[in-house]
Amino acid sequence: MKLPLIILMLMGSTALAQPPKNITLEDIFQKGTFDTKTVSGLRSLRDGKTYVSIESNPETKIAYVAKSNYRDGKIVEAIYTEKDIIFKGKKLPLSTDFNQDETKVLIAADSEPIYRRSSKANYYVFDLASKKITEVSSKGKQQFATFSPDGSKVAFVRDNNIFIKDLLNLQEVQITQDGASNKIINGGADWVYEEEFAFAKAFFWSSDSKKIAYYKFNETEVPVYSMTIFEQLYPREYQYKYPKAGEKNSLVSIHCYQLADGKTTRIEVGNEQNQYIPRIKWTQNPNLLCVLRMNRHQNKLDYLFADVTTGTSKVVLTEENKYYINVNDDLTFLQNGKQFLLTSEHDGYNHLYLYDMDGNKIRQITAGAWLVTKLYGVNEKTGTAYYQSTEKSPLQRDIYAIDVTGKNKKQLSNSPGTNSATxxxxxxxxxxxxxDTHSPAYITLNDKDGRLVRVLEDNKKAKQIADQYGIKGSEFFQFSTANGINLNGYLVKPVDFDPSKKYPVLMYVYGGPGSQNVTDSWTGSRSLWFYYLAQKGYIVACIDNRGTGFRGEEFQKSTYLNLGRLETEDQIEGAKWLSKQRYVDPERIGIWGWSYGGYMASLCITRGADIFKLAIAVAPVTTWRYYDSIYTERYLRTPQENPQGYDDNSPINYADRLKGKFLLIHGTGDDNVHFQNSIMFSEALIQANKPFEQAYYPNKNHGIHGGNTSIHLYSKMTDFIMKNL
Structure with a gap:
């Protein structure tokens, strides 16, 4: 029997209009249902025309490191395979960490994480020509193993001392002697530098392989923080040096070791000890080291050039700011030996500047009411700088090329959204x-002029799966506060959203200085949870308050000396704006956040108690007196100088104002935001006789993950929301 055409058409449209599949927490946190593919392990070789990557032979299933052409992606050769790197019966992992002339590979095995950016491992050197494997050291795991530029040696840190392994005579030389736990660190950063200045390795080879410049941290006077680790019959105490706001920091000195004679020279950084050295970097001259020196208030930054043979230094450039200075890694010394590039907020927006080696500004290269967000480097043959910026929108990122003369700017990325380049x-x-918010990573290879060479990964399957589950991307919005400040936000709505209905709203907040949540980019696992909640009938909203980044200095630094006040006001105003939307139930608005966001959620449910029905705070700071010196003092100065800035916006001091439902969550092994924050907030709530719920995760750090931890955590938060909002 033939069916009428209209019925066939209706049947087809019904098939196309399949209801979305239900998202489960298992999909997000265990099954990897929404995982996207990336292009990883690619490392450009020095010729610039080829790269190496880790591949697998589909027939033999043997993994190998391949050399391929950028131009056509064809594999030129298999450099080595996993069968080549078996050491004393032990199979080592493949690596693309080549030395400078690409004759050797450094391999890390049995890696153990320490803090956010540090780890230790057993390192090996594999010689590609001889196929010989050399153990870097047999005396214990090493940190930060690094080839010398000429590839003849490897430097590393063990037990807070620096060592050099000579790959020719296989001798291991210890170049510092005074390293001791919780006292002296050579060649590695202390906890607060690693966390807040974002580096862990603190030694650097000179370009001629004859010298190593390094940091020495004297932690002796820094107060000790203890964490109980609940693993054994008798729990142990883990102790480390953690300088809280207003407390003593490590005394930091810079040194240079000469391999030829074993002499160590101390670099002059001034007589002031209560200061920071956020970066050191070799210039193109192997005897000239650049040292960045910053005062404790972090609003004055000196660029020192030091002669490492004598240790003498001079200030060539000073930058001052009425608020604070953000340190980055954009400092680039040009190969001509006469100039350097840096980025600065000198005109209120982060831009590229060119200086000569005497510290004289040659020119500002980029300008405008937008920010350079990353300097990728400079092609000195063509005089072209490559960078990422927010020129089109604070919510987006694009890639540009520009002459160092400041002329001939060209946009290399063509699609709106978030673009990054390697x-x-x-x-x-x-x-x-x-x-972008609607599409997962689309990864392409392009030539220097931006022309497409080929597609490396289109994530077509991931996009199809997302569509099947109704993950369509967020909806951006903007509103003005009572004092005329425009704030950006996004909404995640149910797939079957009906504007005539009233929906409960869960707001997500981070809100810390320089952060950004509202971006035109693809979702991550946390945001996937928002789509899960949307399928349960909730709208999820997120607003970037004052103090967040990428809108210029005045917007970001408006919270200076008074963290928490303006941010909370903006989140409360955001909740009020949402409550006026016809599709929002004004009696059912909640808020949640993690870390700084946990701090914000805690303030909102106390200081904004009449607005929010519910709040969840995960790993929150509850008083800035408990947090570290570098981060906190950058925005508040010390508690001795600015006690009101610390206490006027501490959730602990507003525990008696709590209304609504509150869930407080923390990991007991959090080395960053200490469990102490939640313990003392709990005590304040108890003494105020306020009902609340709390959950702790044994031995878990700030990320609260591992095993079934994530799904347990998000299940708990989901249940709390569905019962109370």
Whole structure:
């Protein structure tokens, strides 16, 4: 029997209009249902025309490191396979960490994490020609193993001392002697530098392989923080040096070791000990070291050039700011030996500047009411700088090329959204990673002029799966506060959203200085949870308050000396704005956040108690007196100087104002935001006789993950929301 055409059409449209599949927490946190593919392990070789990557032979299933052409992606050769790197019966992992002339590979095995950016491992050197494997050290795991530029040696840190392994005579030389736990660190950063200045390795080879410049941290006077680790019959105490706001920091000195004679020279950084050295970097001259020196208030930054043979230094450039200075890694010394590039907020927005080696400004290269967010490097043959910026929108990122003369600016990325790039060594090619709120990562290879060479990963399958589950991307909005401040936000709505209905709203907040949540980019696992909640009938909203980043200095630094006040006001105003939308139930608005966001959620449910029905705070700071010196003092100065800035916006001091339902969550092994924060907030709530719920995760750090931890955590939060909002 033939069916009428209209019925066939209706049947087809019904098939196309399949209801979305239900998202489960298992999909998000265990099954990897929504995982996207990336292009990883690619490392440009020095010729700039080829790269190495880790591949697998589909027939033999043997993994190997392949050398391929950028131009066509064809594999030129298999450099080595996993069968080549078996040491004393032990199979080592593949690595693309080549030395400078690409004749050797450094391999890390049995890696153990320490803090956010540090780890220790057993390191090995694999010689590609001889196929010989050399153990870097047999005396214990090492940190930060690094080839000398000439590839003849490897330097590393063990037990807070620096060592050099000579790969020719296999001798291991210890170049510092005074390293001791919780006292002296050589060649590695202390906890607060690692966390807040974002580096862990604190030694650097000179370009001629004859010297190593390094940090020495004297932690002796820094107060000790203890954490109980609940693993054994008798719990143990883990102790480490953690300088809280207003407390003593490590005394930091810079030194240079000469391999030829074993002499160590101390670099002059001034007589002031209560200061920071956020970066050191070799110039193109192997005897000239650049040292960045910053005062404790972090509003004055000196660029020192030091002669490492004598230790003498001079200030060549000073930058001052009425608020604070953000340190980054954009400082680039040009190969001509005469100039350097840096980024600065000198005009209120982060831009590129060119200086000569005497510290004289040659020119400002970029300008405008937007920010340079990353300097990728400079092709000195063409005089071209490559960078990422927010020129089109604070919510987006694009890639640009510009002459160091400040002329001939060209946009290399073409699709709106979030774009990042990885350039080949000679800037002939770059890998472009693009995503937006509707599309997962689309990764392409492009030539230096932005022309597409080929698609590396389209994530077509991930997009199809997302569509099947109704993950369509967020909806951006903007509103003005009572004092005329425009704030950006996004909404995640149910797939079957009906504007005539009233929905409960859960707001997500981070809100800390320089952060950004509202971006035109693809979702992560936390945001996938928002789509899960949307399928349960909730709207999820997120607003970037004052103090967040990428809108210029005045917007970001408006919270200076008074963290928490303006941010809370903006989140409360955001909740009020949402409550006026016809599709929002004004009696059912909640808020949650993690870390700084946990701090914000705690303030909102206390200081904004009449607005929010529910709040969840995960790993929150509850008083800035408990947090570290570098981060906290950057925005508040010390508690001795600014006690009101610390206490006027501490959730602990507003425990008696709590209304609504509150869930407080923390990991007991949090080395960053200490469990103490939640313990003392709990005590304040108890003494105020306020009902609340709390959950602790044994021995878990700030990320609260591992095993079934994530699904347990998000299940708990989901149940709490569904019962109370």
């Amino acid at each position: 350039f080949s060594t000679d800037f002939s090619y770059y890998i472009l990673n693009h995503s």
